[in-house]
Amino acid sequence: MRKTVIPFGPQHPVLPEPIHLKLTLVDERVVEAIPNLGYVHRGLERLADVRDFHQMIQVVERVCGICSMIHAHCYCMGIEELMAVEVPPRAQFLRVIWSEVHRIQSHLLWLGLFADSFGFESLFMQFWRIREKIMDISESTTGNRVIVSVNVIGGVRRDLSAEQTRWLLTELDWVEEQIQRLQTTMMEDYTVKKRTVGKGVLTAQQAYELGAVGPVARGSGLSQDTRQTSYAAYGELYFEPVVETEGDCYARSKVRFREALASVDLIRRALDKLPAGEVRAKVKSLKPPKGETVMRVEQPRGELLYYFKGSGEKNLDRLRIRTPTFANIPPLLAMLPGVYLSDVPVVTLSIDPCISCTER
Amino acid sequence: MFKMTHNILRNLVVRKSTRRYPFEVREAFDKVRGELVNDIVRCIFCGSCEVRCPSQCIQVDRKAAVWNYDPFACVFCGVCVDICPAKSLSQKTQYLRSVDKRILISMQGELKKKSREKDKEAEKDKPAPVEPEGPAATG
Amino acid sequence: MREEITPVRPADLIGEVAKLKIQGYRLVTLSCTEIDANCIDVLYHFDKDLGLKHLRLTAMKAEPVPSISPVYFAALLIENEIQDFFGLKFQGLVVDFQGMLYLEEEALKTPFCKFSIQTAEKTSAPSIAHAEPAEPPAAAMPGEPAPGEMDS
Numbered sequence: 001m002r003k004t005v006i007p008f009g010p011q012h013p014v015l016p017e018p019i020h021l022k023l024t025l026v027d028e029r030v031v032e033a034i035p036n037l038g039y040v041h042r043g044l045e046r047l048a049d050v051r052d053f054h055q056m057i058q059v060v061e062r063v064c065g066i067c068s069m070i071h072a073h074c075y076c077m078g079i080e081e082l083m084a085v086e087v088p089p090r091a092q093f094l095r096v097i098w099s100e101v102h103r104i105q106s107h108l109l110w111l112g113l114f115a116d117s118f119g120f121e122s123l124f125m126q127f128w129r130i131r132e133k134i135m136d137i138s139e140s141t142t143g144n145r146v147i148v149s150v151n152v153i154g155g156v157r158r159d160l161s162a163e164q165t166r167w168l169l170t171e172l173d174w175v176e177e178q179i180q181r182l183q184t185t186m187m188e189d190y191t192v193k194k195r196t197v198g199k200g201v202l203t204a205q206q207a208y209e210l211g212a213v214g215p216v217a218r219g220s221g222l223s224q225d226t227r228q229t230s231y232a233a234y235g236e237l238y239f240e241p242v243v244e245t246e247g248d249c250y251a252r253s254k255v256r257f258r259e260a261l262a263s264v265d266l267i268r269r270a271l272d273k274l275p276a277g278e279v280r281a282k283v284k285s286l287k288p289p290k291g292e293t294v295m296r297v298e299q300p301r302g303e304l305l306y307y308f309k310g311s312g313e314k315n316l317d318r319l320r321i322r323t324p325t326f327a328n329i330p331p332l333l334a335m336l337p338g339v340y341l342s343d344v345p346v347v348t349l350s351i352d353p354c355i356s357c358t359e360r
Numbered sequence: 361m362f363k364m365t366h367n368i369l370r371n372l373v374v375r376k377s378t379r380r381y382p383f384e385v386r387e388a389f390d391k392v393r394g395e396l397v398n399d400i401v402r403c404i405f406c407g408s409c410e411v412r413c414p415s416q417c418i419q420v421d422r423k424a425a426v427w428n429y430d431p432f433a434c435v436f437c438g439v440c441v442d443i444c445p446a447k448s449l450s451q452k453t454q455y456l457r458s459v460d461k462r463i464l465i466s467m468q469g470e471l472k473k474k475s476r477e478k479d480k481e482a483e484k485d486k487p488a489p490v491e492p493e494g495p496a497a498t499g
Numbered sequence: 500m501r502e503e504i505t506p507v508r509p510a511d512l513i514g515e516v517a518k519l520k521i522q523g524y525r526l527v528t529l530s531c532t533e534i535d536a537n538c539i540d541v542l543y544h545f546d547k548d549l550g551l552k553h554l555r556l557t558a559m560k561a562e563p564v565p566s567i568s569p570v571y572f573a574a575l576l577i578e579n580e581i582q583d584f585f586g587l588k589f590q591g592l593v594v595d596f597q598g599m600l601y602l603e604e605e606a607l608k609t610p611f612c613k614f615s616i617q618t619a620e621k622t623s624a625p626s627i628a629h630a631e632p633a634e635p636p637a638a639a640m641p642g643e644p645a646p647g648e649m650d651s
Binding site for chain 3: 034035036037038041043045046208209210211224226228229291292293294296303305307309317318320322326327329330359
């Protein structure tokens with residue numbers, strides 16, 4: 001058997017961001033894949049040396065454009081723990097609401113891109129049309145579409161008025177109805193199933209050993225979701241992770257589809273329980289963060305981990321960001337052997353790769 | 361493919377979801393963080409915006425009373441608007457228009473301790489800045 | 500930190516990590532911090548049923564540290580990243596990118612260290628790198644995993 005080595009990426013029509021995979025093929029099947037990173041490394045972790053811990057909020061938001069809110073949420077939670085700041089309950093709920101808004105928009109973005117990766121362009125446009133409404137929700141409640149910049153140490157910068165809450169609920173009804181309308185297409189369509197069922201299978205055992213996180217792990221039957229640790233206000237909202245057991249691309253897309261709908265429900269419940277009061281605690285008199293801690297939150301792509309080390313100075317000693325895609329690359333390497341070359345784009349996209357996130 | 365048909369048929373009869381952009385512009389939401397403006401008359405040149413700006417796009421010369429701002433380095437986070445003690449900074453609801461030349465804004469103000477009349481005169485020439493958010497909402 | 504941190508010595512590292520793997524822990528990540536000109540701090544984060552467990556390894560920069568990638572394959576990228584950014588060498592890496600996962604061959608300093616050590620011993624001499632600038636760093640990668648290791 002002759003082996004062929006084919007470079008996949010860094011530039012490929014299906015990849016929004018550059019990653020290089022060196023694929024070794026026998027005939028048309030992949031037998032081995034080796035990744036190569038480093039095309040979009042920006043060194044954001046090192047910026048903690050020159051930006052103080054307040055300014056770093058705006059820096060960590062730019063680690064990933066799609067889940068900026070959740071990055072800033074995690075960062076603020078870590079600093080708040082080091083500085084022993086008590087965040088008002090209303091701010092906790094608002095953070096959850098905006099995090100879930102971001103999760104819906106990220107999943108809709110991914111569902112569109114995924115449909116595009118197997119050539120279903122009209123489905124891609126349908127998903128992105130719904131996403132536009134979510135962007136409007138972001139823009140009207142936080143002030144920006146993607147990089148929302150609402151988090152500060154000690155709370156949030158914006159508040160929801162009663163009028164906005166009512167408007168939000170009607171918009172959510174529309175979003176939910178529209179997503180459900182695409183359910184039969186995404187879940188039952190012959191062409192979609194033909195391209196996704198049985199492709200890139202990852203067993204639960206493999207997923208756990210290779211450290212898969214987020215929808216990749218949940219698509220393989222692991223009930224593992226960092227929101228179960230009840231950070232922020234998740235403890236007070238009834239929450240259950242979405243799990244599918246097949247472990248293929250179809251299961252992963254099903255997880256994300258159902259999660260988008262589950263997030264709509266979570267926002268509704270959070271709006272319903274939203275307590276009154278302050279949205280921002282006073283932190284001016286407190287000392288800068290000292291000590292070290294680890295903070296984990298659930299991003300749309302999976303578990304996000306921040307490691308903080310501060311010495312009581314304005315600048316943090318070390319800020320380490322472990323993004324979910326970084327943890328999902330080893331599972332991707334295990335998924336690829338055995339798939340046809342023509343399925344590699346679909347399988348690669350099924351982990352929702354966010355390379356700027358990965359390389360920071 | 362046939363599962364998509366009912367969506368396609370519906371799209372033929374419902375309203376378009378896109379806009380003919382330059383001719384039809386959606387109204388901006390009233391909390392949007394757009395272009396940053398400084399009402400230089402109220403500015404006290406304290407320099408707190410310069411200190412807190414995450415992208416270091418503002419330079420304040422406290423002695424000469426000059427406020428320099430680079431809108432192309434600005435990330436429109438609105439941190440400076442939040443902390444401005446004199447409330448001279450504000451953000452419009454319109455985004456900065458795209459241009460083909462780099463703009464650098466430099467505003468010459470006056471140090472405080474000036475007469476009330478002068479204040480009013482300067483305010484007449486300038487359009488009143490749009491306040492995108494009340495200070496009470498941000499705490 | 501809320502959870503306990505167990506200090507480990509480089510010699511005991513593999514044993515401790517293998518013990519955790521048998522107990523069913525999932526590797527979350529490694530975080531590396533520079534302490535001073537000679538010492539470097541590596542934290543190993545593990546997770547089981549949403550609870551975290553940490554191991555702390557304080558290593559000398561000049562001495563190689565045993566790699567845990569034969570036990571946890573997922574550690575491969577993380578250890579290569581630390582090798583790039585901090586110049587800490589790992590022994591027994593499943594796929595060793597030789598400090599070229601993120602960096603180019605021309606980069607001889609470790610960018611995340613305040614006290615950078617010169618890593619002059621990259622496989623290809625800088626003169627070759629200048630002669631063929633179009634060659635991607637992956638081509639210079641010597642060690643490739645055997646197919647059997649990918650399944651673990």
